[in-house]
Amino acid sequence: MLAESFEEFVESLELDNLDDINTKFKTITKRLNMSYYDGSTSEEDHGYKVGSLGRQTAIRGISDMDMLFVLPESKYEQYDNYEGNGQSALLQDVKKELRKRYSNEKVIVRGDGQVVVITFSNYEVEICPAFENDDGSFTYPDSNEGGKWKRTDPLVEIGESEYMIDHTHNHFKYICQMIRAWKNNIGFKMGGLLIDTLVHRFFHKYPAYVTVTYEDYLPLFKDLFTYLKEQNKEQNYWRALGSRQPVYDKHKTFISKAKKAYNKIKDLTEESEELYEKLQEVFGVRFPVPETVAKAEFSSYAHRSASATTEQFIEHLFQVDIRYNLKIECEIKANGFRVGLLRRFIRDKKRLPLSRKLRFYIEENEFEEKHRDAPYHIYWKVRNRGTEAVRRNCLRGEIEKGNSEQEEVTSFNGEHFVECYIISNDVCVARDTIEVPILETPFPMKVQS
Known part of the structure; x- marks a missing residue:
């Protein structure tokens, strides 16, 4: 029975948009061949899928495709002898050529200065222009710090x-x-x-x-x-x-x-x-639970409260592909005065009493740091657990759109947690969870009125 669950889970991770990815790959390859190889219309020559897709280890929900396009050697000589940042100029040239095909999509040079990015409705294609070396490796541009050339060997x-x-x-x-x-x-x-x-x-x-x-x-x-x-x-x-x-x-x-x-x-x-x-x-709510086990292990608890079925999971609302760091923290206040931070309380194993105001906030958002002009949305989830939450019909667990802060109040005992999600281009690219807290007498929350 467990073996069947593992097998079913593996099958659920298989890519479901491979046809679309392949179409985008061929279209981009054709456009660049037309630009750099005397009008060639080949959809395969000089292009390689690399990264997880190339290694065949990508999973459903992947939000980016890494590809490599090999340019003629003459382009290397041109930009290696360029006055100024030749690597940046090369990326801009590739970007200009891709705009001829994707005038309606947002084409940007990514912040790390090594690829050109085309953003589609639910994933991005990162194109790395490169030059093939005699040993089968590739040289590619890095426009950071004035520009330099780097080596990569993805085919091996x-x-x-x-x-x-x-x-x-x-x-x-x-x-x-x-x-x-x-x-x-x-x-x-x-x-x-x-x-x-x-x-x-x-x-x-x-x-x-x-x-x-x-x-x-x-x-x-x-x-x-x-x-x-x-x-x-x-x-x-x-x-x-x-x-x-x-x-x-x-x-x-x-x-x-x-x-x-x-x-x-x-x-x-x-x-x-x-x-x-x-x-x-460990692996998420999509890990299959046999029907007989589900009835035996979960139904008795789930039916003790109507709100037990209201919990939402980010996997059911968006693609999930965690690519950036996110850290949330919580400020604790009593009678209007700040008494500390939740993670420190957890670390020191201090007991948190009732009637404390909690201000959850984003302490680190790597996505915003790397993509300052890119739009994104913030979602929060507050989940109460325990017999008291069940008795009061206050398990919560809905995922709701918000801003960089979320205010709550401790009101009764139980084990609870708060999660935050960064959604970009309809993909959850970062998430973090904070227990509230894991102590001998934890507490649940209610929305601050």
């Missing part, structure tokens, strides 16, 4: 991923996809190349899992989260699968998140009463 990474997919009978791909689902559910930034690299290294450390089946997924994820949580926090980068180029992760948030995930599942067996509840906490 794609080849290694394809080998591992075949070697593990697709399970390398499935595990990489489930780690993406975990990342999106918990809400933290972790690059796709780092995910694939660490899963690749895991399979080499635990070669017995090369022959893994769905029946082995529970012990596999116990070992995988152990492997992730034991990564060195002082390590600045990991060597990518295949290419061995450095893959950086400044914050290394995945280490602490993996520790929490491991603690949730470490004692689980297929007979555990909380098995599916915990797996949903």
Whole structure:
């Protein structure tokens, strides 16, 4: 039964817009071939899907397609000898050519100065213009800090991923996809190349899992989260699968998140009463629960209050593809005076009494920092839990549009949480959760009137 749930979950992660992605790829490739190769109308020559799509590890809800387009060598000579920032001039030239096809879409040069971005209705295409080297790697422009050339080797990474997919009978791909689902559910930034690299290294450390089946997924994820949580926090980068180029992760948030995930599942067996509840906490509400288990484990609690069914989940409202960091904090006030911050109270294990005013606010929004002119929306979710919330019919859990702050009041006991979401282009690109709080006598909230 558990094996079937894992298999069904993996199937639910498969891309559902691949035809549209392929059409966009061919159209862009054709336009650039017409611009740079004497009017060629080829939809395939000189273009490569790279990133997670190229490595076949992308999942449903992906909000960006990375592609590489190889330019003629003469263009390298032209912009390498350019007076000033030749790399920026090259990107502007590619941008100008793409506008000839996409005059109605918003075409911008992305802030990191390495790609041209075309924004469509629900995802972006990032085009990296590049020049092919003799060894099969590529040189691409970086317009930052006056401009420079960098090297990348994505085709070797794609080849290694394809080998591992075949070697593990697709399970390398499935595990990489489930780690993406975990990342999106918990809400933290972790690059796709780092995910694939660490899963690749895991399979080499635990070669017995090369022959893994769905029946082995529970012990596999116990070992995988152990492997992730034991990564060195002082390590600045990991060597990518295949290419061995450095893959950086400044914050290394995945280490602490993996520790929490491991603690949730470490004692689980297929007979555990909380098995599916915990797996949903790790991988999200879309993780399938067998109907017989759902009736036995969840129905008694759910039907104790009509409001138990009102909880909304961001996955049901928007695509989710977490690509940016988001951090929310909460200021606590008593009698009009500030008494501290919620995360510090949680850290110090202080008890929060009733009748405290809470002001939740966004402390860090990486999306806004990187895309200052890009529109986005903020949504909040307040969820009360516990017997008192059920008795008072005050579980809440609706997802509502708001601004950078959300005010609440502590009013009765129970375990509760608040979530915040950044929505851009109809995609949830960042999310964060704060427990309110996990103490011996937590409390719920009501909207400040």
